[in-house]
Amino acid sequence: xxFRKYNIEDFAANESFxxxxxxxxxxxxxxxxxxxxENPEIRLKAEQARTLIxxxxxxxxxxxxxxxxSSLWDKIDLRTKTLPQRPVKSMVNSAVRVVMATAAIxxxxxxxxxxxxxxxxxxxxxxxxxxxVTDYAEQINETGKALELKLPDGSTVTLExxxxxxxxxxxxxxxxxxxxxxxxxxxxxxxxxxxxxIVHSNEVLTKVLGTSxxxxxxxxxxxxxxxxxxxxxxxxxxxxxxxxTDSEKKVILLPNQQVKFVRAAQLFNKSLVDVPEILDPxxxxxxxxxxxxxxxxxxxxxxxxxxIDIVFNGEAMKRCFLTAPLxxxxxxxxxxxxxxxxxxxYKIVDAKVVVRSSGC
Amino acid sequence: MxxxxxxxxxxxxxxxxxxxxxxxxxxxxxxxxxxxxxxxITADRTLIEDSIQxxxxxxxxxxxxxxxxxxxxxxxFKALRYKINRNLRDNELSACHDIDLHQNVFSYACHxxxxxxxxxxxxxxxxxxxxxxxxxxxxxxxxxLRYYHNFSNDEIAQIMGVNYQSACNFIQLALRxxxxxxxxxxxxxxxxxxxx
Numbered sequence: 001x002x003f004r005k006y007n008i009e010d011f012a013a014n015e016s017f018x019x020x021x022x023x024x025x026x027x028x029x030x031x032x033x034x035x036x037x038e039n040p041e042i043r044l045k046a047e048q049a050r051t052l053i054x055x056x057x058x059x060x061x062x063x064x065x066x067x068x069x070s071s072l073w074d075k076i077d078l079r080t081k082t083l084p085q086r087p088v089k090s091m092v093n094s095a096v097r098v099v100m101a102t103a104a105i106x107x108x109x110x111x112x113x114x115x116x117x118x119x120x121x122x123x124x125x126x127x128x129x130x131x132x133v134t135d136y137a138e139q140i141n142e143t144g145k146a147l148e149l150k151l152p153d154g155s156t157v158t159l160e161x162x163x164x165x166x167x168x169x170x171x172x173x174x175x176x177x178x179x180x181x182x183x184x185x186x187x188x189x190x191x192x193x194x195x196x197x198i199v200h201s202n203e204v205l206t207k208v209l210g211t212s213x214x215x216x217x218x219x220x221x222x223x224x225x226x227x228x229x230x231x232x233x234x235x236x237x238x239x240x241x242x243x244x245t246d247s248e249k250k251v252i253l254l255p256n257q258q259v260k261f262v263r264a265a266q267l268f269n270k271s272l273v274d275v276p277e278i279l280d281p282x283x284x285x286x287x288x289x290x291x292x293x294x295x296x297x298x299x300x301x302x303x304x305x306x307x308i309d310i311v312f313n314g315e316a317m318k319r320c321f322l323t324a325p326l327x328x329x330x331x332x333x334x335x336x337x338x339x340x341x342x343x344x345x346y347k348i349v350d351a352k353v354v355v356r357s358s359g360c
Numbered sequence: 361m362x363x364x365x366x367x368x369x370x371x372x373x374x375x376x377x378x379x380x381x382x383x384x385x386x387x388x389x390x391x392x393x394x395x396x397x398x399x400x401i402t403a404d405r406t407l408i409e410d411s412i413q414x415x416x417x418x419x420x421x422x423x424x425x426x427x428x429x430x431x432x433x434x435x436x437f438k439a440l441r442y443k444i445n446r447n448l449r450d451n452e453l454s455a456c457h458d459i460d461l462h463q464n465v466f467s468y469a470c471h472x473x474x475x476x477x478x479x480x481x482x483x484x485x486x487x488x489x490x491x492x493x494x495x496x497x498x499x500x501x502x503x504x505l506r507y508y509h510n511f512s513n514d515e516i517a518q519i520m521g522v523n524y525q526s527a528c529n530f531i532q533l534a535l536r537x538x539x540x541x542x543x544x545x546x547x548x549x550x551x552x553x554x555x556x
Contacts, residue, residue: 009535013528015513022510052535056507059488062399064392068409073387075413080380080420131385 003035004042011049012056021053125202125219129164129182132200136166136180153177153190155197160184171195182219188212189231203238204261213253227258227273235259235268255279255307256331257351270351272308276331279307285327288334295320298338299355306331312355317344320360372432376423383423387416390436393509397437400497400504401444411443434511438519491541495534502530 003011011017019028036046141147141159149157151167155177159165163183171177177197189197191210199206201217204224211231217224226235236250251259251268256276260269283305290298295317299310308331320342326334335346335353344357374382391412398408415436419426426435492500498520505511505519517527 007539009532009539012535013532018506024510052538053507055485055488056492056503059485059492060396060504060508062392062396064395068395069388069391072391072409072413073384076387076416076420077384079413079417080383130381131388 004039006042006045008045008049008052011046012052017046017049018053021050125182125217128202129166129180129219132180133166133178135168137169138164138166140164141183151177151179153192153195153197155187155189157188158186181215181217184214184216184218186212186214186229200238202263205236205238207234207236208232221263223263224261225258226253226261228253228255229277230255230279235261237261237266253351257308272331272348272351272353276306276308278305280305288326290322290324290326292321292323294318295322295338295342295360298322302331302334309352310355311349311352313357316359317342317355317357318359320344320357376426378423383416383420386432390433393433394436394440397504397509398440398444400501401441402448407444407447411440411447415439415443431515433509434515434519437505437509437511441519441521488538491538495537499530499534499537502527503534506531 006014016025016028017032019025020032023029032046036043139147139149139159141161141163144161146161147159149159149165151157152169153171157165157179160183163181163185165182165185166180168174168178175195177192177195179197179199181199181201187197187199187208189208189210189212193209197208197210199215201215202221202224204217204226206213206215206226208231211233212229213231213233214227214229215224216226226233233253234250235253251270253259253270256273256279258271258273260271261267262269287301287305290301295312296314299312302308303310322338322341324337324341326337329337338344339346339355339357342357342360344355346353346355348354371382371385375386394412394415395408398412399405402408419436419439492503495503501520502516505516506513511519513527513531514524516531517524520527520530522530
């Protein structure tokens with residue numbers, strides 16, 4: 001066949017040419033690559049036809065409306081549920097059955113647009129979670145109260161009410177211990193440096209070697225919060241798996257620190273947990289009784305007790321001394337009292353306590 | 361396409377065995393494409409959504425009787441078109457005329473609100489969109505199936521219920537008409553794509 005007399009629209013309508021454009025058929029790719037290189041005079045027309053084909057595709061793209069998609073599914077789901085089936089024992093059982101069955105199916109990639117839309121987080125978390133992994137066991141907590149779980153590796157999980165967790169029964173052949181969370185849970189992870197423990201929660205991943213921490217990832221919530229009780233935790237987004245080392249997109253958390261991932265902005269916001277706990281078990285209330293103590297000593301005591309950083313201008317505050325019988329009050333209350341006493345202010349910036357003072 | 365076949369097969373047979381989550385996945389995979397295609401057949405969004413709803417409910421109900429299929433997508437598209445057209449026929453004739461009359465205006469308006477992102481070549485694409493919306497309905501549909509949903513001419517003929525040659529003609533006539541109107545802008549578009 002002589003394609004040299006072909007017009008742009010002849011190329012664009014040719015089935016094997018379209019396969020060449022989309023590289024969907026190796027024979028067509030080979031044929032057109034060769035043909036165009038042997039007949040350079042058609043190159044321009046071929047390129048124009050290719051552009052037309054790609055633009056015809058792009059011009060017809062539509063943004064799926066997640067509300068329509070999910071409300072439509074709700075209706076279908078409802079109508080297919082009421083059809084005669086074998087009797088369903090309970091909500092929990094039927095849900096377990098459905099999701100366990102998912103495990104048996106290979107995941108076929110969902111429409112990409114469905115996964116990466118920043119503006120429409122609504123209603124998709126469940127699908128992302130549901131389609132996340134194959135051959136995992138799942139625990140769904142609909143008991144109305146928190147549920148204690150022991151994972152196969154010995155780690156324990158406190159799964160909050162209305163939360164779900166998928167985990168693997170056997171991690172023997174894996175390099176990581178992955179679990180998938182929809183909802184809120186506290187994890188106490190058994191140490192295993194060879195197999196990092198990774199919590200997938202919506203689009204945020206939390207990676208630890210052995211530590212305890214909480215993940216709050218409510219379905220369709222505005223943000224995801226990870227807070228650390230002990231050990232060291234790194235938190236990053238789904239995309240970060242591919243492109244590492246952007247400090248804004250990966251956060252290392254130490255005890256008493258938390259990070260809030262604001263989904264609309266796709267940003268991490270690191271801070272202290274609301275009520276930091278004393279990390280060193282040897283410290284008692286007595287250690288917080290200060291009498292005419294240099295402020296640097298006071299801050300050092302707090303830093304050591306709570307494992308936090310306190311940033312202050314040592315030179316400006318070298319004449320600040322504190323006398324205050326502090327004790328069991330939470331860290332932030334202690335800071336409040338200290339600052340009032342010495343005429344300073346403080347705020348939490350990036351999980352650090354930053355003290356401002358013009359001296360005493 | 362062919363590399364995905366085994367996964368599709370597994371999903372399809374799980375669905376046929378009454379696996380509700382396989383059914384949910386099939387829905388997830390195809391609903392966006394079906395909504396997109398539905399827009400080419402009618403401007404009535406409620407009708408499209410109701411038809412998709414009925415389509416999936418009937419699919420579930422008859423899952424035991426449906427044959428193994430080489431392409432779930434093809435099956436769904438064909439069934440959706442049949443369903444929408446049947447529902448259209450059930451409606452009053454006058455209503456049909458109305459829809460036909462305003463088809464171009466409507467589908468253009470729908471699309472405009474549905475566009476993905478603001479892209480560099482948005483002006484050229486917009487131009488193309490307007491030209492597409494001015495094509496006869498069946499040509500628009502064939503172009504949509506061919507260049508957006510990537511069906512073969514043979515599949516397009518079957519989905520639209522016409523013979524192979526007619527399907528090819530729809531596409532060729534549409535492209536010729538588009539080219540006449542695009543002549544100037546394609547040249548500038550090419551320039552834009554290759555030299556920017």
